[in-house]
Amino acid sequence: MLEYILNNGLYYVFVQNSSVFLVVYLFSGIKEKKSYFISSFFSVIMLTILYAHLNVWSLGLIWLTAVILDFIYIKKIHRAILFASLANILYIFANYVAGIPLSWGTGPFISSVEVLVAVGISIYLIIVLLLKKITTIVIKKVQVSERLVWMTAILSTITFISYFIIIIIERFGGEYSAMGKANEFFIIGYGLLSMLVFLALLYSLQKEYTAKEKQKEMTYLKDYTDQLEKNYTEMRRFKHDYQNILLSIEDYIKEKDLIKLEEYFYSKIKTASTAIEKNDFKLSQLGNLKVNELKSVLANKLSISQELGIDTEVEISERIEAIEADSIVLVRALGIILDNAIEAAEQIDNGMIRVAFFRKLNKLVIVVVNSCSKELPKLFELKKEGFSTKGENRGMGLSNLEQMVASTGNMMLDTKIDHGVFTQMLSIDEKK
Structure with a gap:
C-alpha cells in the first residue's frame, strides 16, 4: 500500500x-x-x-x-x-x-x-x-x-x-x-x-x-467570623454555667455533704471536662496558623466535623505566618479535601479526621487523614478523568483536583488508601 x-x-x-x-x-x-x-x-x-x-x-x-x-x-x-x-x-x-x-x-x-x-x-x-x-x-x-x-x-x-x-x-x-x-x-x-x-x-x-x-474566600472568612461569634457565645454560656457549678459546690461544702459532692464532681464536672478536652482543645493549635483565609476554612470545616460526631484533631506545632502558594487554589483544594473527608468519615462508625501542618526539606506539607469505607474504589479508578464518588458530573473528582493543584507549579497532591484510611498529602515548595 x-x-x-x-x-x-x-x-x-x-x-x-x-x-x-x-x-x-x-x-x-x-x-x-x-x-x-x-x-x-x-x-x-x-x-x-x-x-x-x-x-x-x-x-x-x-x-x-x-x-x-x-x-x-x-x-x-x-x-x-x-x-x-x-x-x-x-x-x-x-x-x-x-x-x-x-x-x-x-x-x-x-x-x-x-x-x-x-x-x-x-x-x-x-x-x-x-x-x-x-x-x-x-x-x-x-x-x-x-x-x-x-x-x-x-x-x-x-x-x-x-x-x-x-x-x-x-x-x-x-x-x-x-x-x-x-x-x-x-x-x-x-x-x-x-x-x-x-x-x-x-x-x-x-x-x-x-x-x-474570591467570593468563596469571602464566604469562608464570614463562616470563620460566625464561628468566632458562636465560640464567644459558648464561652459566655460556659462562664454562666461555671458560676452555677461553684455555687453548687459551695452548698455541698457548707452542708459538709462529701458523698453528694463526690457524686456531683464525677457525674457533672468530670464529664464536662472530658467533653471540652475532646472537642475544643483538639482544635487549639489552629492558633498557630496565621493565614486567615486558610484558617477560616479549617475552623469552619473541622467544627462541622465535630458537630457531626467525628473524632477530629488538628496538629500545627509551629507558627505559620505565610504560605507561598496561590491562595485561591489552596483554599479551594483544602476545602474540597476536607469536604470529601467529612463525607467519608461520617459514613463510618467512630469515624475520624486528622489534619497536620509541618515543614520538611523546604516544603510545607499539609496532611489530611480520614477513615473511609473499605469498599471504596481502587486509587487508579478514583484518578480516572471525570470520576467522582458522588456520581457522574457531580463533585470534584481526584483527577480534576490533582490537575488544579498541579496548575500552580509549586504544589503537589499525593493520595494513598490503606485498610480503610484515606490519606491526602499536599506539598508546597517554599523558597529557601
Whole structure:
C-alpha cells in the first residue's frame, strides 16, 4: 500500500492526513499511545488511497474516521467530535494561509507541492501547539462544564461543515477563480475571528472563575467570623454555667455533704471536662496558623466535623505566618479535601479526621487523614478523568483536583488508601 501511495504521488496527502491524526492525539491526551498510533497509521493509509478516487470528498471521511477512532480511546462522543472538528478546521485554515502566495502567483518555487505542504503543516502545528498551551493553562484553573464542551463541539462541527461546503463549491467552480479567492479570505478571516472569540471566551471563564473563588474566600472568612461569634457565645454560656457549678459546690461544702459532692464532681464536672478536652482543645493549635483565609476554612470545616460526631484533631506545632502558594487554589483544594473527608468519615462508625501542618526539606506539607469505607474504589479508578464518588458530573473528582493543584507549579497532591484510611498529602515548595 505504501508503494501504491509513492507511485501515485500521494505521499504529500499521507503526510497531511498523518498530521491531522497527530493533532487529534495532542488534543485528546490519549493514554494508549502505541495502540493509537498503530490504528491511526493504517487509517491514514486507507484514507490516502481513497483520496485518489474521492479527491476533496475524502476530507469528510477523514473527519468521520478521526471521530470514531478518538471515541474508541476516550469514550466521550462530544469530546471526540470536538477534537476531530478542531483538528480539521485548523488544518484547512493553515492550508489556506500557506496557499496565499500560490493564489497570488508569486513564482514556481512557491508553487511546489512539497514546499506548500511543508509550510502548511508547519503553520498547522505551530497554531495547534500555541492553542494547546493557552487552553491548558486556562482549563487547569477552570472547571469546564460538559455542557460547554458540547456547545463547543457543535459549533466546531458546524464550522467544519461550512468549510467543507465552501471547499467543494470552490473545487467545482475552479480552484483559482474569483470565488476561490473570496472563499480564501473568508476562511482565513473567519478562522482568525473564531480563534479570537475562543481566546476571549477562555479569558472570560478565567475571570469569572477568579471572581467566584474570591467570593468563596469571602464566604469562608464570614463562616470563620460566625464561628468566632458562636465560640464567644459558648464561652459566655460556659462562664454562666461555671458560676452555677461553684455555687453548687459551695452548698455541698457548707452542708459538709462529701458523698453528694463526690457524686456531683464525677457525674457533672468530670464529664464536662472530658467533653471540652475532646472537642475544643483538639482544635487549639489552629492558633498557630496565621493565614486567615486558610484558617477560616479549617475552623469552619473541622467544627462541622465535630458537630457531626467525628473524632477530629488538628496538629500545627509551629507558627505559620505565610504560605507561598496561590491562595485561591489552596483554599479551594483544602476545602474540597476536607469536604470529601467529612463525607467519608461520617459514613463510618467512630469515624475520624486528622489534619497536620509541618515543614520538611523546604516544603510545607499539609496532611489530611480520614477513615473511609473499605469498599471504596481502587486509587487508579478514583484518578480516572471525570470520576467522582458522588456520581457522574457531580463533585470534584481526584483527577480534576490533582490537575488544579498541579496548575500552580509549586504544589503537589499525593493520595494513598490503606485498610480503610484515606490519606491526602499536599506539598508546597517554599523558597529557601
